[in-house]
Amino acid sequence: MKRILLLGGVTEALAIARTLGPEHVYSLAGVGRVPTDLKCQVRVGGYGGAEGLAAYLKAEGITLLLDATHPYAAQISANAAVAARAAGIECWALRRPAWQAETGDDWREVADWAELSTALASFKRPLFTLGREPLQHLDEIPEGVFWTLRALDQYPGNARCEVLGMRGPFLLEDERKLFDDRRIDVLISKNSGSAATEPKLQVARERGVPVLILKRPPLPPVDRQFQSVAQILAAL
Numbered sequence: 001m002k003r004i005l006l007l008g009g010v011t012e013a014l015a016i017a018r019t020l021g022p023e024h025v026y027s028l029a030g031v032g033r034v035p036t037d038l039k040c041q042v043r044v045g046g047y048g049g050a051e052g053l054a055a056y057l058k059a060e061g062i063t064l065l066l067d068a069t070h071p072y073a074a075q076i077s078a079n080a081a082v083a084a085r086a087a088g089i090e091c092w093a094l095r096r097p098a099w100q101a102e103t104g105d106d107w108r109e110v111a112d113w114a115e116l117s118t119a120l121a122s123f124k125r126p127l128f129t130l131g132r133e134p135l136q137h138l139d140e141i142p143e144g145v146f147w148t149l150r151a152l153d154q155y156p157g158n159a160r161c162e163v164l165g166m167r168g169p170f171l172l173e174d175e176r177k178l179f180d181d182r183r184i185d186v187l188i189s190k191n192s193g194s195a196a197t198e199p200k201l202q203v204a205r206e207r208g209v210p211v212l213i214l215k216r217p218p219l220p221p222v223d224r225q226f227q228s229v230a231q232i233l234a235a236l
Contacts (some may be wrong), residue, residue: 003061004027004062004065004066005060005065006068007015007065008067010194016068016233019083019236021039021040022041022043023102024042026038027042029076032042047090050086054084058087065092071190072216073188077093078219079094091222091228092235093225095226098216099162106208107211108210109214111215116188120188122214125182126185126186127148127184127200129189129190134149134223135163145160148178148184149161151166169197170197175203176203177198188214189201189211190213191215191216
């Protein structure tokens with residue numbers, strides 16, 4: 001009997017989890033809400049790297065590892081590929097297609113925080129949609145600059161940074177209001193490829209606001225790669 005370990009991290013992972021029976025396991029890192037209405041088992045927490053994950057796969061009799069983590073969770077994806085090989089099972093992955101710039105977009109790729117910090121020098125009202133990482137840099141905000149930071153949960157900001165705890169999907173009209181109310185002059189984003197968060201890019205295009213895009217990290221090769229939930233469910 002097939003037994004799946006589904007590594008979650010994106011919205012599509014929950015959609016897959018809702019189709020799984022009680023013999024399967026939905027695994028979450030512990031950041032964000034934990035669903036309580038699933039038929040499958042839910043596991044919260046880490047494994048202790050690739051070695052720990054491989055041991056879990058063997059001990060639990062997992063026959064398929066399905067990586068549906070975030071495109072920027074490169075270390076988790078690397079651990080998954082290594083662990084599956086060590087356990088002698090296949091590793092499948094959901095890999096969202098990246099967003100592509102359209103006519104009117106002003107996208108500027110940055111590799112890391114150092115490049116991002118340099119690229120931000122000429123802006124006064126940035127909107128960060130990178131998750132929690134900017135919280136580590138609140139003491140670096142220059143005088144006369146105000147950050148708006150959107151994350152999944154609410155966190156303390158400071159006199160020069162407002163943190164918005166919000167979860168997508170985000171509506172186009174709400175994104176327009178956010179840009180206007182806070183006079184956003186640059187958007188900082190990961191290229192997640194998520195439809196739920198894509199409206200911010202349309203607003204940036206409409207407003208002529210530049211977008212600083214954090215480059216996607218390289219991800220490991222896997223046995224099978226899919227671009228949608230439908231493709232995965234058909235393969236299962």
